[in-house]
Amino acid sequence: MPHKPPTQEELERRKIVxxxxxxxxxxxxxDFPGNYPGxxxxxxxxxxxxxxxxxxxxNDPYEASFSLIGCDASIANAFRRIMIADVPTLAIDQVxxxxxxxxxxxxxxxxxLGLIPFTGGREGLRDFLKWRPKDGEPKDYDTVGLELNVKCxxxxxxxxxxxxxxxxxxxxxxxxxxxxFHPQGRQVEYFSGENAIRPVNPDILxxxxxxxxxxxxxxxxxxxxxxxxxxxxxxxxxxxxxLPVIQIxxxxxxxxxxxxxxxFPAGVIGLEKVTKAEAKQKGSGYEGHEGEPKAVVVxxxxxxxxxxxxxxxxxxxxxxLGRKRDHFIFLVESTGQIESEAIFLxxxxxxxxxxxxxxxxxVNMVR
Amino acid sequence: xxSKSSKLREEDASSDVDMDEPTSHQPVIKDHxxxxxxxxxxxxxxxxxxxxxxxxxxxxxxxxxxTETAASFEFLDEGHTLGNALRYVIMKNPEVxxxxxAIPHPSEAKMNVRIQTFxxxxxxxxxxxxxxxxxxxxxxxxxxxxxASRAFAASA
Numbered sequence: 001m002p003h004k005p006p007t008q009e010e011l012e013r014r015k016i017v018x019x020x021x022x023x024x025x026x027x028x029x030x031d032f033p034g035n036y037p038g039x040x041x042x043x044x045x046x047x048x049x050x051x052x053x054x055x056x057x058x059n060d061p062y063e064a065s066f067s068l069i070g071c072d073a074s075i076a077n078a079f080r081r082i083m084i085a086d087v088p089t090l091a092i093d094q095v096x097x098x099x100x101x102x103x104x105x106x107x108x109x110x111x112x113l114g115l116i117p118f119t120g121g122r123e124g125l126r127d128f129l130k131w132r133p134k135d136g137e138p139k140d141y142d143t144v145g146l147e148l149n150v151k152c153x154x155x156x157x158x159x160x161x162x163x164x165x166x167x168x169x170x171x172x173x174x175x176x177x178x179x180x181f182h183p184q185g186r187q188v189e190y191f192s193g194e195n196a197i198r199p200v201n202p203d204i205l206x207x208x209x210x211x212x213x214x215x216x217x218x219x220x221x222x223x224x225x226x227x228x229x230x231x232x233x234x235x236x237x238x239x240x241x242x243l244p245v246i247q248i249x250x251x252x253x254x255x256x257x258x259x260x261x262x263x264f265p266a267g268v269i270g271l272e273k274v275t276k277a278e279a280k281q282k283g284s285g286y287e288g289h290e291g292e293p294k295a296v297v298v299x300x301x302x303x304x305x306x307x308x309x310x311x312x313x314x315x316x317x318x319x320x321l322g323r324k325r326d327h328f329i330f331l332v333e334s335t336g337q338i339e340s341e342a343i344f345l346x347x348x349x350x351x352x353x354x355x356x357x358x359x360x361x362x363v364n365m366v367r
Numbered sequence: 368x369x370s371k372s373s374k375l376r377e378e379d380a381s382s383d384v385d386m387d388e389p390t391s392h393q394p395v396i397k398d399h400x401x402x403x404x405x406x407x408x409x410x411x412x413x414x415x416x417x418x419x420x421x422x423x424x425x426x427x428x429x430x431x432x433x434t435e436t437a438a439s440f441e442f443l444d445e446g447h448t449l450g451n452a453l454r455y456v457i458m459k460n461p462e463v464x465x466x467x468x469a470i471p472h473p474s475e476a477k478m479n480v481r482i483q484t485f486x487x488x489x490x491x492x493x494x495x496x497x498x499x500x501x502x503x504x505x506x507x508x509x510x511x512x513x514x515a516s517r518a519f520a521a522s523a
Contacts, residue, residue, distance in 0.1 A: 032458050034461070045500070045507065049507050052508070053511065059519055059520070075504065344512065348505050349509070351452065351505050352505035355499075361423075362498065365427050
């Protein structure tokens with residue numbers, strides 16, 4: 001029995017998740033073999049290559065935004081999860097407290113120190129530093145030593161009427177920049193000069209001291225993953241949104257158009273004048289409205305899909321909301337150790353390595 | 368998290384502690400630091416070369432009751448990340464009649480994958496193909512992302 005191949009519109013329609021006032025429709029992906037008789041949905045790397053696309057919107061070291069277009073949610077979600085929980089970073093893991101006279105309890109201080117993001121030479125962090133084995137001795141290739149030794153004292157140069165503690169005392173505030181890195185062994189080769197291990201933000205406040213108080217701690221940093229502790233996560237946030245789709249099915253004109261635009265975040269809906277040609281066209285709904293403003297969709301990606309427009313009776317049948325199932329707008333915000341772009345690329349490598357490793361394991365199992 | 372394990376260790380608790388040191392002082396660690404300092408280049412070089420990821424234990428297991436074309440696999444230390452992605456690529460295989468994954472209990476680090484195939488192939492082959500397809504997919508994503516990144520850098 002011959003089957004008509006699906007039209008382009010049909011294929012596009014399948015990609016839209018419908019969003020109605022109270023319900024959602026067409027939620028699950030249907031691009032699997034056997035779902036549509038006569039259609040081939042089997043995995044084909046060349047087909048995937050043709051249909052898959054990446055668009056970069058922003059690419060800064062601490063923040064990157066890009067779209068993955070043409071892949072399934074399970075794949076996009078795997079990358080997101082790996083970025084948060086499986087990409088390794090270096091963080092303070094052990095704090096040896098020699099003296100802590102500050103008002104912050106030892107364990108709270110240790111926790112605060114652990115959460116400070118550090119950075120350093122990429123090559124050293126990625127290639128030289130290895131996992132520290134369980135109950136292994138610290139080695140130069142798996143442990144980075146830091147020290148924080150500050151003592152608060154009166155400032156003899158302070159004026160008699162000074163009330164600002166930072167001027168009245170020396171080291172009244174302990175900052176991340178007060179942490180000193182001590183390279184060990186071969187670490188000098190990888191973490192010298194601009195590659196030194198240092199806090200991403202030197203002005204992170206660790207503690208406040210008063211004269212007579214001091215903090216003297218040594219710290220060991222190790223490589224770890226976010227699934228073990230959030231301090232090891234290379235990202236502040238790594239998330240995606242699915243591209244919103246707004247289809248205006250019937251003209252929205254004049255005052256209504258202005259009201260319609262207000263139902264969306266700024267910039268999503270624009271107002272254009274109805275042209276002469278449009279006004280002439282019969283059955284377009286624009287007849288006799290030349291020069292009047294009409295609502296047009298300008299930037300659907302900025303929409304929050306609040307569905308506000310569906311609450312108004314006048315727009316109910318004139319607009320269709322949805323989301324494009326295979327368009328993921330990622331936002332990756334790095335904590336500073338690894339550049340955002342590199343975090344994503346590493347997550348892809350990680351998924352590949354996982355699959356490769358399990359393929360090996362499977363062969364072992366069969367043997 | 369930072370630990371004060373030495374307090375728990377008997378030998379530390381029983382041994383004499385120099386009173387100049389705070390009671391929380393951990394002499395063991397200081398020695399490590401000294402070790403690290405003393406290491407000469409040759410030694411540390413050898414150390415890096417010695418470092419090998421230990422032989423991994425078998426993490427994939429065929430669950431009982433499995434036949435050639437209908438099998439359940441148990442993956443240790445895997446979760447939704449791989450489970451869902453793998454389920455997707457395996458479902459893309461036209462030889463596969465059914466594929467699903469489950470995490471039977473959230474506090475056990477186990478992930479199960481069920482695969483039923485049509486005659487002509489086996490569940491193990493389908494799983495192997497799925498893992499290979501996933502690797503190919505990752506290569507394409509890397510390639511397309513690097514291209515897009517380069518183009519973006521050139522346009523900016």
